[in-house]
Amino acid sequence: MRQAVEQHTGPVSEVRSPDSGRNSELAVTLTTASGPVFCKGITTGSPLAAMHRNELTIGPHLPDELAPRLLWHVEADDWLILGFEHLDGHHADLSPGSTDLPAVADAVARIAAGEPPQTRPMAIQWHQALKKELGSPPPDNADPWSETNAELVVDWAARAPEHLDGDRLIHSDLNPANFLITGTAKVIDWAWWRTGAAWIDPAFLTVRLIAEGHRPDAAENWAQRFDAFAAAPPHAITSFAASLLRMWERRFATTPPTTAVRTWTRHRMSYYHALNTD
Known part of the structure; x- marks a missing residue:
């Protein structure tokens, strides 16, 4: 070799x-x-x-x-x-006020402008990943909020695949380690690339921003700079957050990203509760 x-x-x-x-x-x-x-x-x-x-x-x-x-x-x-x-650089700092954030935003916009060589629908993959998960009870080490609201989370999560259709290039694993800052931001590790709605990558990044210290509303406001995220139906984003929580909590129960997506899901569901109350 x-x-x-x-x-x-x-x-x-x-x-x-x-x-x-x-x-x-x-x-x-x-x-x-x-x-x-x-x-x-x-x-x-x-x-x-x-x-x-x-x-x-x-x-x-x-x-x-x-x-x-x-x-x-x-x-x-x-x-x-x-x-x-080979590129020399550092992994992205996504914390509030980081000077890396403008370069990260530029990179995410370039992903959405990319041309995928073939169709690999994220909606199909997401449906398959959720199929077994939605029929199982919360894991033994699930957060108490997730256990109390398990039925509500499952109801929202089950709707996620129907909102993911699209023809845009999706990285689907945007986290600080997959950005290499070299003046601009380069995106690495494309093993999980898919095709789907252009708001999906900004939504993944919203979770990572929350994990790095952003409030949920601040993280969402940052993601609003992407037209596709700003235009996405609110219920689509809420269902996506719930589906991430449902899958990640079983696989990575105690990690910061799982805590972050739980925080985001609670935030999104509180918004809908207030809307229905009004």
């Missing part, structure tokens, strides 16, 4: 592993005579190999101003390796 990679890079003099990352059995920066290259790879028999093939599919269609360039790939000896342009 090293010989196959060096056919693209030339001799490799040093290999360094990053401080963070997941879902790849190999993630390294190679030092070569022509400059550094970032490589990620997986054994082809791994259940996660499909994620790397997703990146292989979308990589050639992502503009240079949005994502690191996919330079080459090799598949040999039961490995799939992808070689990317």
Whole structure:
């Protein structure tokens, strides 16, 4: 495999592993005579190999101003390796007042303007992911609010897939680690890309803003800069928040993003309660 990679890079003099990352059995920066290259790879028999093939599919269609360039790939000896342009930068700070936020907003707008190479409907994937979840009781370690309001959350979450249809490119995993700030913001790790409504990525980012310290109303106000989010039906966003809560609470019960999406869901449902009361 090293010989196959060096056919693209030339001799490799040093290999360094990053401080963070997941879902790849190999993630390294190679030092070569022509400059550094970032490589990620997986054994082809791994259940996660499909994620790397997703990146292989979308990589050639992502503009240079949005994502690191996919330079080459090799598949040999039961490995799939992808070689990317190496960029020096830092992961995004999404906290209130961060100077990274304008660059992040520009990147999200560039995603919505992208042209997906094929249709991968998020609505279908979301329906399949929710099907089993909605028929199960809340997990044993669910938050007390989620247990008390389980029926209401399920009712809202069940409506989410019908609102996700669209033909826009969706990253679907926008979190601080998947933005690389290099003056502008580049978006990395496209393993979960889909096609759907253009408001979905701003909605994902709203959760991450809340997790980083924004109030729910402030996070929503920030996301209003995206026309698709501003124009989305309020009930569509509420159902999406509830569906995220339902799925994340079972898988990542105590993480800050799950706490954030619960906070957002409560905020959205309080809005509807006040509306119905009036």
